[in-house]
Amino acid sequence: KAGVTQTPRYLIKTRGQQVTLSCSxxxxxxxxxxxxxxxxxxxxxxxxxxxxTQRNKGNFPGRFSGRQFSNSRSEMNVSTLELGDSAxxxxxxxxxxxxxxxxxxxxxxxxxxxxx
Amino acid sequence: xxxxxxxxxxLSVPEGAIASLxxxxxxxVSQSFFWYRQYSGKSPELIMSIYSxxxxxxxxxxxxxxxxxQYVSLLIRDSQPSDSATYLCAAQRSNNxxxxxxxxxxxxxx
Numbered sequence: 259k260a261g262v263t264q265t266p267r268y269l270i271k272t273r274g275q276q277v278t279l280s281c282s283x284x285x286x287x288x289x290x291x292x293x294x295x296x297x298x299x300x301x302x303x304x305x306x307x308x309x310x311t312q313r314n315k316g317n318f319p320g321r322f323s324g325r326q327f328s329n330s331r332s333e334m335n336v337s338t339l340e341l342g343d344s345a346x347x348x349x350x351x352x353x354x355x356x357x358x359x360x361x362x363x364x365x366x367x368x369x370x371x372x373x374x
Numbered sequence: 375x376x377x378x379x380x381x382x383x384x385l386s387v388p389e390g391a392i393a394s395l396x397x398x399x400x401x402x403v404s405q406s407f408f409w410y411r412q413y414s415g416k417s418p419e420l421i422m423s424i425y426s427x428x429x430x431x432x433x434x435x436x437x438x439x440x441x442x443x444q445y446v447s448l449l450i451r452d453s454q455p456s457d458s459a460t461y462l463c464a465a466q467r468s469n470n471x472x473x474x475x476x477x478x479x480x481x482x483x484x
Contacts, residue, residue, distance in 0.1 A: 289470050300476040301418070301462060306469075314471040348417055352470060361470060362408065365417040 260285065262351050262366035270372045276337040279369045283330050283351030290332040291363060292324060295346040307332055308354060336371075344373045377401055378465050380475035388483050393450040395478050397463030400444065404465035407439055409448045412460045412477065421461075422448065453482040 263282045271277050283290050291314075292304040303316035307326035324334040330351075336343055347370075350363035379398045387393045395409075406425050410418035422437040424430045424446070430437045436449040446465075450457055460477040 291470065291472065293474075301474040303471075303473060306471065308470065313469050346417075354470060362420060362423055363470075363472060364420065365410075368417050 262349060262364055264349055264366040264369050266369060267367065268370045270374065271339050272374050273339055273341060275339050276335065277339060277371060278333055278335050279347055281332045281349035281366060284364060287351035287353050288330055289352045289354040290326055290330065291350045292334050293348045295348060339373045341373050344371060346370050377473045378463055378475035380463050380478050382476055383479040384481055385478055386481045386483060387453050389453060389455060391453050393453045393480055395448040395461050397446040397475055398444055399465040401465060401467065403467050405468060406466040407446045408464040409437060410462040410464065412462060418462055455482050455484050458482050
């Protein structure tokens, strides 16, 4: 099976712009989680989607949003970019055969966002 | 208090030694626990998952869970230079809500 894919792999934006990142989960996986990783803050949870619904949300401002499509692919959007948004954005997919529960998350390669 | 705490290290061990990585978590509703390894510039990759109290072994890796003490550990036996990486501990609640520790940087010296 192909792994989690993320596009683009690298992005350079300027302050005030917006950006959209894409994540395709492992085939058959229904849950997609997004994380921001920076050297200072580590890996921080942004949000999680299951069956096109956001089930969990981390402590990030409303400039960060996401969505999930019927084929489980997910996008996240960051509006009005700030310098502090420079980070590695990772998505992870999991199978979650049931409605809830816990499941192993598998990470994609990440998108490296640089805000100038 | 952070939800998942790890010693940031760096932890340095000689090749062939046992590396011991520790993690504590504050949320008693966490049900599942994971160890990921992350090489510099790469994304995290899963090493072990553990759900029940006790030990779980997989090759050179042993995960230990003590829910009463809210403590998770990872032992790496016969450490190799290729094990040099940052190790992330994660605690997962229901509904796939997962929180990560800051990671422990491990260096295995030849």
